[in-house]
Amino acid sequence: MLVSEIDIITPQTVNDCLLILSSHETEHRLIAGGTDAVVRMKEGKWRPSTWINIKRLKELRYIKEKNGTIHIGPLTTHTDIIHSPLLQKKANVLVEAAREVGAVQMQNMGTIGGNIGTASPAGDTIPALYVLDATIELQSLNTKRLIPINQFFIGPGRTIMKQNEMITNIIIQPQAENEVGIFQKLGPRKAQSISIVNVAIMLSMAKDRKCLEGKIAFGSVAPTIVRAKKCEALLPLSPLTDDIIENIAKVAWKEVMPITDGRATAEYRRDMASALLKRGLYRLMKRWENK
Missing domain, CATH: 3.30.43 (Uridine Diphospho-n-acetylenolpyruvylglucosamine Reductase; domain 2)
Known part of the structure; x- marks a missing residue:
């Protein structure tokens, strides 16, 4: 064409x-x-x-805090997210994800609304939005509706958004003082690659290594994002010692549902999902101890 x-x-x-x-x-x-x-x-x-x-619709490019939640306009670029003091402080898992979206040129041009609307299972910001309990605002000429992100995607490249609707706001829950988050990605080439596997983790912590609650979202391992519910259920059962982290990582191997394609085999993706989760939990424990 x-x-x-x-x-x-x-x-x-x-x-x-x-x-x-x-x-x-x-x-x-x-x-x-x-x-x-x-x-x-x-x-x-x-x-x-x-x-x-819609690039000229500057009214859709913003990052602001309102009524205890954070609102992000769909035309907000990945670079905007990376450099936002508000998100660095209260949604660092999204900042880390935005840093992994291609090269700097793509971060400057690409928007969070585009990443969501494309609905790729490998989209880097999407697992982060899952663990931040994001809500997607869809607007048409006469109506507006708020959709929890876990109800928004229905398959690769497919969402519930109607032809007469557009994304006009993304609402996320800010991280609490006792929460730590991380985003990790495995790709074939650094900085310019589509994820083979990615994962976002958010933990609500008590003293020492005791986890009160956790959220884990894997990308590129199923038709849509996978919330690792079985892994999440294990997080609060006991302090996150080396043995417990090892066991949780093994559960992740069974919980993801990857396919084999030109970038990786299903078995390799399972292995890497387990490895990324294990490494992420170790890194979060270190962050919590240093906080």
Whole structure:
């Protein structure tokens, strides 16, 4: 497809965009940073008759705290997230995930809304949003609805978002003083790779190595993100000693559901999911002890 064959509409306000979405009968897709769109077009996968360019909607680019929650606009770039003092202090697991999103150029261009909307099981920010109990705000011309992130994705590249809707806000729960989080990723090449496996971990800690509650979300090991519920159930049972961490990591091997593809075999992904979780828990214990 030549550039001249692509129909692009550029709304100037969110309301203009919602009006276009409500009236546009032909196949269309929203585009912001375009880091995913360009790749998919080259692969011949995304060829809508119309692209709706929302990059100019500056009202959708923000990071702010409101009523005890953190609100992030969908046009917020990964670089914005990385350099946000608020997120560094209260959602460092998301900051760590944003640092792993491709090279610096992709971090500058790519947006968190695009990462969510693409709905890739390997999307780096998505496991972090799971452990931060994110809520996705979807808006159409006449309605607005709030969707817990674990209900938003229904398969690879598929979400519950309707054709007349767009993401207008991402709401996350800030980390408490006794919470520590981490994001880890395994990719074939540093800085510019799609995840073979990734994992986000959030632990609520008491004294010593006693975990009160934990959340673990794996990416790139199933059609959508996997919350490792069996692993999570083991976290508060006893202090996280070396033996307990080893046992929890073994449970992760059985809990993920990967496939074999051109990047890795299913067995390798299982092994690496277990290894990443084990390493992440050790690192979190060290962070907690040094806090």
